[in-house]
Amino acid sequence: MNFHIVRVVPFESMHSVPIIQVSEALAKKLKLPRDITLLELQCSRNTISAPVVCIKGEDFTIRLDPSILHSLLLFEEEKNYLISFDHANQKLVIGPVIGLLTEITLKEEGIDLKSIHEYCQELANYSDEIGAIFYVFSIPDQWAAPSIEGYFYENDSWKRYTLPFPQVIHNRLHKRTNERRQMFQDFTQALQEWKIPYFNDHFLDKWTVYKQLQEAEHLQPFLPETALYSKESLMSWLDKYSTIFIKPINGSQGKQIFKVCKMPDGFALSYSSIQQEVSSTYSTFAELYKRLSSHIKKKHYIIQQGLDLLDLDGRPVDFRYLCHRGENHRWRVTSSVARASKAGYFVSNLAQGGEMLTVSKALRTRYEREELLHLRQHLKEIALEVADVVGMVSEGIYGELGIDLAIDHTGRPWIIEVNTKPSKNLDSTPSSPTVRPSAKAIILYCLYLIDETIKEAK
Structure with a gap:
């Protein structure tokens, strides 16, 4: 249309x-x-x-x-x-009418949309520029009516209105617990019955994504060996690798990740939290496992082989590729950045004090121009392949994915992680009213989904 x-x-x-x-x-x-x-x-x-x-x-x-x-x-x-x-x-x-579903905190000076506040303003400004109706809303108590209560951005503030029901919904809930609530399940079920598309469908955990990518033969060479955490797997992996990482299946922002290194006299354990990174040593496996158990308890974790990654002055570097779907559900890269960990840390997340820099700048420290260009293109192609596989085999629609990649000291690329609700602080938050390509891509994908839904209804 x-x-x-x-x-x-x-x-x-x-x-x-x-x-x-x-x-x-x-x-x-x-x-x-x-x-x-x-x-x-x-x-x-x-x-x-x-x-x-x-x-x-x-x-x-x-x-x-x-x-x-x-x-x-x-x-x-x-x-x-x-x-x-x-x-x-x-x-x-x-x-068209576009709704972004997220948690909304009411404050005296207005509403707070947490880490996506400025990003939502960009979405609203771009929608206004092209003539689409965009607003943010939280899970409604009732949704049978042809309207919904939401917040529309005008005159530099979010104002509450009764608005037309969205024709497409972008799921940007921050908490997995909110996606597990019955109210969310009932709401998304109603959307499916009404044939109203919504994306990104739900959080994907690390183990599910690993198994999805493992099925893609062409991506297997880039996957670090990964297994579910248990006492037995921990013991066998420490016999096999000098360094391993233990990550929460549903973790984010580099929190609660453990790094275990074998030493001549025992094991060194490093632990990342949102405030700091803690290190300690243990002389026996039993002591190490007991300490890990006090942290892990009943949560689900994976074990991943340690990699000797490209570094900047001893700070490990990884790469975030933000991928978006467009017409015909084809993926494209809208931004790419490199992240170097804080000195003395092993996670590169910005929330943990990591430094953001361009992909070329990170690669330039180790590679000449021709090899740099080859590696940069290779990383981009892998990111698109990962997005294509995850988007194709996952239940529901995914229109945006953050792909974390790395390169080891031999120049071999590795797939580290896939984020279904990627951070909006990694593709250069604008200091001016400029709308980032990632925001434009979301709105344009919404228009495409609405158009496809209208065609299917004919």
């Missing part, structure tokens, strides 16, 4: 019933039937019919009575909207 940016102007009709006025230029562009006298207007799940007349005008303009705007839950002020004409049903469609 072809969308056109149209200026929608409220006006008080002098007629006894509200009417729709369409500029001649727009009527021609939309190929409205010349003899049309009654037009159905639709915005998401809200519709209204009214008489329609053409008015002189070379720009794309629709003039609507405030009562029509009110019925469609649109703002009763002049705005640009994306509009299309459904010839099969003789219907003018206003929208």
Whole structure:
């Protein structure tokens, strides 16, 4: 369906019933039937019919009575909207309506969207620029009505409104526990029944992703050996490797990761938390296992082989590739950065004090230009392959993935991790109103999903 940016102007009709006025230029562009006298207007799940007349005008303009705007839950002020004409049903469609689902904290000065606050502003600004309706909302108590309570960004602040029900939803819940709540399960079930697409479907744990990638033969050479944590696997792995990592299946931000190194007189254990990194030594395996057990308890962890990674002055380096889907669900890289750990730390996450730098700058410390270009292209290709596999085999729709890669001292790339809710602090948060490519990619993918849903409904 072809969308056109149209200026929608409220006006008080002098007629006894509200009417729709369409500029001649727009009527021609939309190929409205010349003899049309009654037009159905639709915005998401809200519709209204009214008489329609053409008015002189070379720009794309629709003039609507405030009562029509009110019925469609649109703002009763002049705005640009994306509009299309459904010839099969003789219907003018206003929208699209995009909702971002996340946790919302109410504060005196407004709402707090945690780590994605500025990012949501970018999404809102870009949507306003192209004529899409974008807002943020939390899991509603009721969702049978054709409207929803959400927050719309205007005049540099988020304001609460009753808004049209979203036609596509981007899941940016921060907590796995919220995805496990019955309310979320019921809500997403209703979305599926109504054929309203939503992405990213749910958090994927490290073990699930590892098994998915292991099935892809062409990616197996880049996967560190990985197993579920147990006393037996820990013992056998310490016989096999001099260094291993123990990671929580559902961890994030580099928290609660253990590094175990074999030493001549025992084992060295390092542990990462959000505040600090703690190291200690143990003379026997029993002592080591007892200490690990006090941390791990009943949580699920994986064991991963230690890698001798590229470093900057002894600080391990990894690479984050942010990948987005577009038309025909094809993946592309929208940003890439390198991360060097804080001095003395073994995790590179920015939340742990890591340093962000360009991929080329990180590679330049070890490689000449020709090899640098080859490695950079190779990393990009692996990231796209990983995104393609995970997006293809995972249940639900995924439109955005953060792929963490690394390079060892022999120049061999490794797949470290896949993030289904990637951080928004890694693709150069703008200091100006500029909208990042990652934000544009999300909105454009939303438009694509809506368009595909409309086509399937015909």
